[in-house]
Amino acid sequence: MLGLVENKRVVIVGIPGVGKTTLVTTVVDKLNDDNKHASVKSYGSVMFEQAQKIGVNDRDELRKLPVEKQKELQKMAAEEISNLKDDVVFVDTHAFIASKSGFYPGLPNHVLQILQPTHFIIISAHPSEIFDRRMKDKTRNRDKISIGGIKNELAIQESMLSSCSVLTGSPIKVILNNEGKVEEAANKVIKTIGV
Amino acid sequence: MLGLVENKRVVIVGIPGVGKTTLVTTVVDKLNDDNKHASVKSYGSVMFEQAQKIGVNDRDELRKLPVEKQKELQKMAAEEISNLKDDVVFVDTHAFIASKSGFYPGLPNHVLQILQPTHFIIISAHPSEIFDRRMKDKTRNRDKISIGGIKNELAIQESMLSSCSVLTGSPIKVILNNEGKVEEAANKVIKTIGV
Amino acid sequence: MLGLVENKRVVIVGIPGVGKTTLVTTVVDKLNDDNKHASVKSYGSVMFEQAQKIGVNDRDELRKLPVEKQKELQKMAAEEISNLKDDVVFVDTHAFIASKSGFYPGLPNHVLQILQPTHFIIISAHPSEIFDRRMKDKTRNRDKISIGGIKNELAIQESMLSSCSVLTGSPIKVILNNEGKVEEAANKVIKTIGV
Numbered sequence: 001m002l003g004l005v006e007n008k009r010v011v012i013v014g015i016p017g018v019g020k021t022t023l024v025t026t027v028v029d030k031l032n033d034d035n036k037h038a039s040v041k042s043y044g045s046v047m048f049e050q051a052q053k054i055g056v057n058d059r060d061e062l063r064k065l066p067v068e069k070q071k072e073l074q075k076m077a078a079e080e081i082s083n084l085k086d087d088v089v090f091v092d093t094h095a096f097i098a099s100k101s102g103f104y105p106g107l108p109n110h111v112l113q114i115l116q117p118t119h120f121i122i123i124s125a126h127p128s129e130i131f132d133r134r135m136k137d138k139t140r141n142r143d144k145i146s147i148g149g150i151k152n153e154l155a156i157q158e159s160m161l162s163s164c165s166v167l168t169g170s171p172i173k174v175i176l177n178n179e180g181k182v183e184e185a186a187n188k189v190i191k192t193i194g195v
Numbered sequence: 196m197l198g199l200v201e202n203k204r205v206v207i208v209g210i211p212g213v214g215k216t217t218l219v220t221t222v223v224d225k226l227n228d229d230n231k232h233a234s235v236k237s238y239g240s241v242m243f244e245q246a247q248k249i250g251v252n253d254r255d256e257l258r259k260l261p262v263e264k265q266k267e268l269q270k271m272a273a274e275e276i277s278n279l280k281d282d283v284v285f286v287d288t289h290a291f292i293a294s295k296s297g298f299y300p301g302l303p304n305h306v307l308q309i310l311q312p313t314h315f316i317i318i319s320a321h322p323s324e325i326f327d328r329r330m331k332d333k334t335r336n337r338d339k340i341s342i343g344g345i346k347n348e349l350a351i352q353e354s355m356l357s358s359c360s361v362l363t364g365s366p367i368k369v370i371l372n373n374e375g376k377v378e379e380a381a382n383k384v385i386k387t388i389g390v
Numbered sequence: 391m392l393g394l395v396e397n398k399r400v401v402i403v404g405i406p407g408v409g410k411t412t413l414v415t416t417v418v419d420k421l422n423d424d425n426k427h428a429s430v431k432s433y434g435s436v437m438f439e440q441a442q443k444i445g446v447n448d449r450d451e452l453r454k455l456p457v458e459k460q461k462e463l464q465k466m467a468a469e470e471i472s473n474l475k476d477d478v479v480f481v482d483t484h485a486f487i488a489s490k491s492g493f494y495p496g497l498p499n500h501v502l503q504i505l506q507p508t509h510f511i512i513i514s515a516h517p518s519e520i521f522d523r524r525m526k527d528k529t530r531n532r533d534k535i536s537i538g539g540i541k542n543e544l545a546i547q548e549s550m551l552s553s554c555s556v557l558t559g560s561p562i563k564v565i566l567n568n569e570g571k572v573e574e575a576a577n578k579v580i581k582t583i584g585v
Contacts (some may be wrong), residue, residue, distance in 0.1 A: 007432035067313065071364060099312060101387055102368025105361045112361075117490060118457065156367075159357035166495045166502075166557065167361065169461060173492025173547075192491055262508065267558060296509060296582055297563025302555045307556075351562075353553035362556065 008088045008193055009081070009115060011107065013161065014123035015153045017130040017137070019177045024090055025121055026186040036195055037086040043093035047070070047077040048123075071110060075163035088195055091117065093165075095157040103156055109163050118191050120161055120172045127151050129179055169193045202324045203388055204276070204310060206302065208290045212325040212332070212349045218318055219285055221381040224285055231390055232281040238288035242272040258294075266305060273309035273324055274365035277360070283390055286312065290352040290359075302359050312390050315367045322346050324374055332376065343368045398478045398583055399471070399505060401497065403485045403551065404513035405543045407520040409525070409567045413513055416576040426585055427476040431509055433483035433496070437467040453489075461500060468504035481507065485547040485554075491545055497554050509583050510551055510562045515543055519569055522572055 024040050028176070031038035050073045050098045051062045057166055084178035096103035114192075125133075127150045134145045165172045177185040197390075217305045219235050226233035239341035257265070266271045276286060291298035302310075322345045329340045359368045368387045372380040402575035404410035414430050421428035432554075440463045442454045452460070497561060515523075517540045524535045555562045563582045567575040 067364075074364075099366060101368040101389065102316070103360070104366040105357075105364060107361065108364035109362050112363060121492075155353065156357060157353040158545065159549040159552070160361055162354070162495075162546060163358040163361040163553040163556075165493070166358075166497065166550055166553040167496035167499050169457075169464075169495060169500060171492040171494040194491065194582060247509070262559075269559075297511070298555070299561040299563040300559060302556065303559035304557050305559060350548065351552060354549040357557055358553040358556040362552075376399065380545060390581075 005046040008118045009091060010088060010119045010121060010193055011091045011093060011117040012121045012123060015157060017133040018123045018125045020123045021045055023177050023185055024092055025183055026195055028090065028128050030186055030190065031195065036088060038088045040090040040092055043091055043128060047073050052090055071143060074111050074195060075114055078111045078132050083111040095160045106159055107170055108129045109167055112168055117168060117170050119170055120156065120165060121189060121192060122161060122172065122174045123177050124174050125177055196250060199264060203313045205283060205311040205314040205316060205388055206286045206288060207316045207318060208288055210352060213318045213320045215318045218372050218377055218380055219287055222384045225381055225385065226283060226390065231282060231283060233283040235287055236276050236280045236284040238272060238286050241275050242268050242287055245271040251349055269306050270309055273306045277310055283388060290355045300355055304362055307359055309362055312365050315360055316387060317352065317356060317367065317369045318372050319369055320372055337352040399481060400478060400509040400511060400583055401483060401507040402511045402513060403483055405547060407511045407523040408515045409519050410513045413567050413572055414482055414576055416572055417579045419477060420576055420580065426478060428478040429476045430480040430482055431471050433481055436470055437496050448470040464501050465504055468501045472505055475580045478536060480584060485550045495550055500556055502558055503556055507558060509560055510555060510563065511579060511582060512547065512551060512564045513567050514564055515567050550570045
């Protein structure tokens, strides 16, 4: 019983260019080295796994499903993750997903109610650092990158997460992942969740 | 059945001075010219229509009703709009309504749950453009207009809409309605809702 | 019956250094002088009173209870306050509580649904005034005080309260408590709640 109460479901978000994936991997390695059962799930990947069960074969096809079908798959993914028994489950996701219709919330209320995250962590960096990292990324259209746009994304992220926090009662922590200091940031994540 | 799924209820908000009404009219005309069934409803007007059914004769009287009565009328207006059968229904409203008690949310959760908007669109403009347009409006008290106040309204609007987005799972798009470019903005609205 | 409808539950928040407590006391004194039944409850104190009933003897012990137990006590405190019969009950609390896990929402949805606030008031001040007041407070670690940090707290406060407003349908008012002008601010509070 106590075990159930103490399980942590830690949502980690961050806009592209903050170095989220590397940081989460570092955190999970550290916890496992310390004999804690920790795992990380990409919310998008779990959702795609659910979609494959109903015959959806690529991510483009997933995005074109009717909204109601997508919501159902979102809920199935949330249930899948909420059933994991690890001491700490990191949910690697986004506060919002950019699309031609605008910013979709990455953690809508119908997902939050199933996932019941115990912590929200925003991985961030100085806008100029994010700008530099995006400019070095050859898969991106560099003409569309601007400091103003990055600041806007950070603001939307913060207000969406504030809403998630009020809806669940769980805290939000912003952790800066400064260039070359991933170990330091990883230790801050561990201190935040108290394991 | 498919028709029901594809119906779009598009909430359009914008603070005074962004040119929302002209833009929405342009969008609806374009869609109707293109043989789409599109309509626009002012949320405030639909609510007043409901109020008239129970003997409320002017908008001042409506604003003085007890809060519980107002909430009931808000829900009735949301039901009225959600029953419309057009391919696209634009709901012309505000993220917040300024009053002596402060900013009332234009889209409280009890309205969102009935209206179930599929899209949120914020019509915006540069603060200096909004300032200029308000200064030209002779019905306004010009002493109360300031760039700082406008920036503050834009920030409150964004955080209220972020909350609406998380509660419904529907996306937010910000579209700039720059001076003299209403056609361009109208095309962006149409592209956002994908009709 | 009418009495019940007209009761006001006014949530007052403000970050440390805005002078919230002095202001609320001034408001309540003014209302009582005017023969209105007004009272003020510190949400944290009411919650601690509930905790004492189940044998929790100090606030540190309260903070270490399992999250589920804390939520139960939060709800009990909200019920206690919502049962008060005064014309106006001010709930003195915070939009967020800083902890090592980050910012906990001071008014999570499970509390809002019981408390059903009729008004949200943010007591604020210019960041430089808040900075000066914190620097004069000898109980604080002055090295940790910065204008940037204060601006960030104000932004988080605003987005958390926007979410509370959308969830309840009640308005948000920001009132500046400028140095030496507490009477003026108190009158603005009274005007906001319309008593």
